Amino acid sequence: MMGARGIYYAAMAVAAMMVSGCAPDKGLGTTAQADGNIRPANVxxxxxxxxxxxxxxVGDAGVAGRPVTIDDPARVAxxxxxxxxxxxxxLVxxxxxxxxxxxxxYLGWRVRNPAFPDTPVTLRALLSHQSGLRDEIDYIVPLDGKLEAVLANPKAWDARHPPGTYFSYANINSPLIASVMEGATGERFDRLMARLVLTPLGLDACYNWGAGCSDARRAQAVTLLRPNGDLARDAAMDGPDPCAVYPASDGSCDVEKLYQLGRNGSAFSPQGxxxxxxxxxxxxxQLLLRDGAPLLTPESFAEMIGPAWTFDGRNGDNDKGYFTSYGLGVHWLTDNNGNRWFGHVGEAYSLRAGFWINPAERRGFYRYVTMVDEFSAVGHCFDRCP
Incomplete structure (x- = not known):
């Protein structure tokens, strides 16, 4: 059976084909970006x-002759x-x-696991990957699509465990979370993220090149290449991205016309x-090392990092030991010296990344590498990245 990350990589291949209908990423699967002088980024x-x-x-930003810097934005999966x-x-x-x-x-449409129609799905279950949703179907929804239709497919759900009782990592949780955020606020997901997190912290960052990034930010992006030089994501370009979201089913990209709040949370890629x-x-x-300040109270921060789930041998899919404990959007691990760290991994489009916080020692780190074989052995990007 394909593991959680194997399913994710298959979905990424589908996503790449969808995005190829959008001008900036035309040429996916070609060697248009190939250049033997490009060095993998290691930051x-x-x-x-x-x-x-x-x-x-160390290395290049996916473009020959352009050394990577710590100020270049990259898709962190x-x-x-x-x-x-x-x-x-x-928002809580x-x-x-x-x-x-x-x-x-919050949505105006019913979210239920068909096998457990009387059990509600909650944000707590979605954030902690205990919702019962599974990446057995494509969670990348075209701009003109509806998440409701995707979730009506029984294959999207675990038929054995009711929501809130079993952990299984699934990217499809994130589009639903984004839709809930939109339904509750009446505000588009990328703008919400800018207003609630990115802008208050003074960050020049965004989801799928939406709100939060400055006009020139797209041109500074790290282009993600596969090991052979094929384009994986974020082709080099000047100026803004003409299609910052997954395009519509006909290849068009009129966000203002086609996007419906609370109907398709996948457009701005909340999962990655x-x-x-x-x-x-x-x-x-640094916010995490300050227990959430200045954006969260200590109580909210403690609830977020949890953990909300810890593997007991039967209450989840631990992916052969990869997952042992998880909070609300927060992955926990224990290093070889017994120290506890929380944060998250990032694995997509030939990038591997790890973002880890040691609360006891009050320190943390973020590292990423590019041009990694997407089907190579995976890890937490803790002591090293592949």
């Missing part, structure tokens, strides 16, 4: 609550989920959403589409 920043203590920067969780907890503090309420009430520099992600790490 790491170490930080405490008040400063970056060290930085290692599933680390995006942790940042979404910060925004959700801000404001009384806009409730972690334990049936999310159907955050574009952010190493320097700016370190600022989010």
């Amino acid at each position: 790491q920043v170490d930080f405490t609550a008040d400063r970056i203590t060290s930085a290692t920067v 599933s680390i995006s989920k942790l940042v979404v969780s910060i925004a959700v907890m801000r 503090e404001q009384g806009t959403v409730d972690l334990d309420r049936d999310v159907s009430g 589409g955050l574009r952010i520099s190493a320097r700016d992600l370190a600022k989010i790490g």
Whole structure:
């Protein structure tokens, strides 16, 4: 059976084909970006609550002759989920959403596992991957599509375990979380993320090149290449991206016309589409080292990091030991010395990344590498990246 990350990579291949209908990423699967002189990027920043203590920067930003820097934004894959969780907890503090309420009430359409029609799905279950949703179907919804139709497919759900009782990592949770955020606020997901997290922290960052990034930010992106030089994501370009979301089923990309709030949370890629520099992600790490300040109360922060789930041998799919404990958008691990770290991994489009916080030692780090074989052995990007 294909593991959680194997399913993810298959979905990424589908996503790449969809995005290829959009101008900036035409040529996916070709060698248009290939250049034997391009070196893989290898970037790491170490930080405490008040400063970056060290930085290692090697390689190119996916373009020959353009050395990568800690200020270049890169698509950080599933680390995006942790940042979404910060925004959700801000909405919880404001009384806009409730972690334990049936999310159907925010959406105007019913969310149910067909095998457990009387059991509501909650934000807590979605954020902690205990919702019962599974990546057995394509969670990348075209701009003119509806998530409701996707979730009506029984294959999207675990038929054996009711929501809230079993952990299984699934990217499809994130589009539903984004839709709930939109339904509760009447505001588009990318704009919410900018308003709630990115702009208050002074970050030049965004989801799928939406709100939060400056006009020139797209041109500074790290282009993600496969090991053979094929384009994986974010082709080099000047100026803004003409299609910052997954295009419609006919290849068009009129976000203002086609996007419907609360109907398709996948458009801005909440599961993996955050574009952010190493320097700016370190600022989010510093917030985590300050127990959520200035955006969260200590109580909300503690609830977010949890953990909300810990493997007991039968209460989840631990993916052969990869998952042992998880909060609300937060992955926990224990290093070889017994130290506990929380954060998240990022694995997509030939990028591998790890963003980890040691709460006891009050320090953290973020590292990523590019041009990695997507089907090579995976890890937490903790002591090293593949």
